[in-house]
Amino acid sequence: MGAHSVWVLEYARSPVHPVSGVYYGAHNQGTMNLPFAYMLIRTADAVALVDVGHDANDFGGEIANSIGVTGWTPPDVVLAECGVRPEDVTYIFLTHAHFDHIGGLKFFPNAKIFIQKKELASWMWILAKGRRFRSLQAGLNPADILYLTQANIEGRLELVEGRRENVLPGIHLYPAHDTHTAGSQYVVVENDDGDDKLVLSGDVIYTYQNLTGGSPADPYFVPPGLANGSQTKLIEAAEEMLGIVGNDERRIIPVHEEQLAQIYPSRLTDRGLQIVEVCLAVGTQSKI
Template sequence: MANYSIWVLEYAYVPSYHVSGIVYGAHNQGYRKLPYCYVLIKGQGTVAMVDVGYNEKDVGAEMARRFGVEAWQNPETVLKQAGVKPEEVEHIFLSHAHFDHMGNTDAFPKAKFYLQERELSKWVWAMALDERFRWLNIATDPGDVMRVVDLARQGRLELLDGDRDDVLPGIDIRKADDTHTWGCQFVTVRNGDRKGSDSWVLAGDLVYSFENLEGQDPKAPTQYIPVGLAVGSQTNLLFTTDQMVKEGGGNLQRVIPVHEEGLRDRFPSRINDHGLRVTELCLADGQRSLVS
């Protein structure tokens, strides 16, 4: 019995990204592909997403060039694979404000958005700092922050201050302060009980890859390693990782790093005509598969 289907939808990728940006301290370990994805959740009569990607224009396009992003497709094309139109998406949980996660809110005209209040206010704070601090804004488009403020004006933004159980039935939001960013949140979808018997933890950028969850040496016991980019603390990242694993019922494989190309080896996946991947984490009862 599953209430929700969950797919990780790739909408662009960086063909060659430095591994030290993915795994903290992994210097001189070369480069690898870094997919850019958002998550589609469908079931219980609603359509929700975790994150929205970026928009390939203006500052978003400039930032994407700086990060070496290729193969971008718009949400209309990407969601079509699941038979969903952007205007049908009702709830969007924004994991954090980086451009590749929060940069395309405009593409979802009917959705209500959920973000931690601290994430919004701290980015405004960071924008106001002297330009010597601009490293903090390395992956943030101030225009995205302004667009989210405008969602508040439209009555389409819910700013959370902490955890929220059952934001939708069986879906929980968890706050992760001062980690990858100041007000990150992750999303737990419970298809089973509250102990995580059939839960999926959608991690945003709290982990980028399996190595952040499992360590770099497959023969060694499990070791959490922080992501390579954080404005908060490595210690907080490790404890948040442990919390995510517990929410996933203690199963490391239920914590989903969206920037991990290896998802294709662990879950049913398909590459579409644009060279982008669809990964199917689970199917609600009666939902047809998108990958078989």
């Protein structure tokens, strides 16, 4: 219990996601169900999202269709389960610019957007390199980069350079550069004087198996299969996250982790989407 409430809100899923995309080196191991989700943080004074999902009606939807994503639900429907309207959201912390994390920005016209400066610069560089570099564009909707430019003109974009402590009281942005993407970042949520920190990992960690190798008794790091950066940097970032949470893996929250619904209080909506309640601020009513 503390000052912040955190929910993980599923908005779509990829029931046939290649296992090799989630675990580096997991060749010929078929497919797995991968939830697509974003996170809602309520503080005393602010409504914030960590990532925003995608828009099924633009090119992000085409990318989603190409990898078998189903069940897309718009943010107004998803957030209503927690009594929030898209226009109530005033802060958006983007872990990275893959379509399923950034493509829903247009639904949140009142939000200030925080992304690492290096993330934006690297996508501009990749796009400028042209078609021969298109393998590095996997998961990118270029229109999302254009949207960041528009938000910048409107005074709603903040480019973060490295670590930003207390972007909101008790909420910190930590860089994980050259990992899943060039300018990935993750969010640390601090309740109760810092002894129960949460790490919202973005895609630096897809599932707990990235932390354990599926061998909890004798764990080892298996980095995500999809990475524009380095496997070593991914493992170093995972080690850093474990240090922040005192090696309590369950305080790392990966949005693509199906098991979150078993670890934390959860419920299914009418549309079959999971709502996971990671923590609840003092005096806040449960949404489960």
